[in-house]
Amino acid sequence: MSTADEAGTGGREPEALSHEELLEVTGATLADLLGCDPLMSDLPRGVTPEEVGAQVALEQGQSMTVRVVRADGEELAVVVPQRGATVGDLKSAIRRHVTLTMARDRRPVTVSWRYVWRTYWLYHDVQKLKDDGALLAEFGIRNKSKVKFVKRLHEKGTP
Incomplete structure (x- = not known):
């Protein structure tokens, strides 16, 4: 018995796919698998491994969703770690979310x-999130909390 027979190909060589074809087949298969999973079905097409990991962490209670309201009123759902997340982590998550959204919309x-x-502050309730190293928990930010972009006003003594 030949190796091809053992692989179940009936003695013929498997069909060779180009890189683009393989990417397309893999993407379609992954989309089908994620679409069937109740936890992953709401992920967008072309999801990144980082987004899958964030969704799993969210479902396991290891991450939280923070609603970020832009100055124009649009709301973004951003995922950050539940424990030990800082203002800097939130800013990085906002950057990632916006970059991925813009890439998907081409x-x-x-x-x-x-x-x-430099132009906007992030605010939670009436608290200004100034220090990038401060923990989100110190501001009372929990799962589904809202954070707003607010235009900075020039303070006396600052350029």
Whole structure:
């Protein structure tokens, strides 16, 4: 018995696929598998491994969803770790979320995050999230809390 017979191909060589065809088949199979799973069915097409990991952590209670309200009123659902998450982690998660969304929509716009953080504060209730090293829990931010972008006003003595 030959190796091909053992592999179940009936003695013929398996069909060779190009890289693009293999990516397409793999993507379709992954989409089918994720669509059938009740925990993963709400993930977008073309999901990244990081997003799958975040969704699993969310379902296991290891992460939380923070609702970020942009200045134009649009709301973003951002996933950050449940324990030990900092303001800097939240900002990184916002950056990742916006970048992935823009890539999926095929928008070639680049965002100057330095400009964004110089122009807007993140607020939770009436608290300004100034320190990137501060824990989100110190501000009372929990699962499904809302954080808003608020335009910075020039303070006396600052440029």
